[in-house]
Amino acid sequence: MLTWVENLFYAVFLGQIFLLSYYFPQKILSRMRYVLESYPPSIYPKLYPKPVEYYRIGQSVFKVINQFIFLLGFLILLAMLFLVDHGNFADDGFISEAWPAAYGMIQFLPLAALELLEFSQFKLMRKANLATRRKAELRRRGLFGFVSPTIFGLAVVLYLTAVLLDVFAHRSDGLAMWLTGGILFMAAVGAWNLYGRKMNPHQAIDDRAKQIAANLNSLLYISMVMSAFFIMAVADEIFDLDFLDAILMSVYFQVIMILSIGHVLRNLKLEDIDFDVYKNRTATT
């Protein structure tokens, strides 16, 4: 007989399977299809530094990998329900958070691969770009031109709370260090977004500003969720709520997905992007 905790975990884990391996991959595939159909290489050649078949194959590979991971999620769920003795996988006899964590990392792999391919795509675009005129905005970009100071302040407060809680109320086993490392990494990514080199040589200035705003806000929300998760993890130990760890871990992965990919998809609508920059005319980058 399953306890209410296990029932809740399986429901939440089902959500993780659907959200990360079905819903968001479908959204991404739908965007890919829309771009390929609405902005063909015959009219927008600068968007396709490689033959269009390469992108169609990539789309299919992305779809198949996500379908496989989706099925894997159900297999893991069945294994947890019927085959696994939970006592062997968690000290406290409950479901170990390693299950949703390991599966979550697998679910993020296709998205990470897509990000890396995007870098490669932009590199090819820069190589193929023969335009000699270069354009830039004569306006200084600053963090608070893109994110709310209030939200930023809240993120700082959450981080400091997590660190203080770990140091003073916990056995301080390095959680604060991990959190700080993660936050610093995201700060570096944020700085690179703000001041770094323009990856897409053809991107319109307004579109770049929208992308910077979407990325910076996404990073900020993720850092808040990371801090909140650490606070809850410490609180779980202090108040003996370890049985909720697996549920929290699954929720954590889902929230990260909603705030990263989901936030960017919601805020960077394809209809608002200037695709004319990819047409074949003597252009300014």
Added chain:
Amino acid sequence: MQIVVDIDAPEPLFAQLISRIKKAVLAGQLGPGDPLPSIRQLANDLELNSKTVAKAYRLLERDLVVQTRGYRGTFIHPDAKANSGVDLNAWVATRLSETVAEFRESGVTDSEIRIAFSNVLNDSSK
């Protein structure tokens, strides 16, 4: 407000940056106190070497078109509009033309002029 440079143009890139910024000031698109992008930001956006942008900013500061306020960055000078109309290079060319013409009238040869000019430059830089 956008700035455009042409990497294939005969005019050096730092000179293009200087002239574009001065034109923007004269046209009223940049006003006193307006912040300019940091050297790194502008260099990355235009895919230029940061030394090129730094040189442009340094010469604009010399011409009192911009002013640097340490870590706070670079801003348009309060008197930028009046100073943007001054072209130091054109002034040098005019004065040199007049001086060279005077020397030639006095019978000094071109090679003597070149040697003297070079010596004066070397001596004054020591």
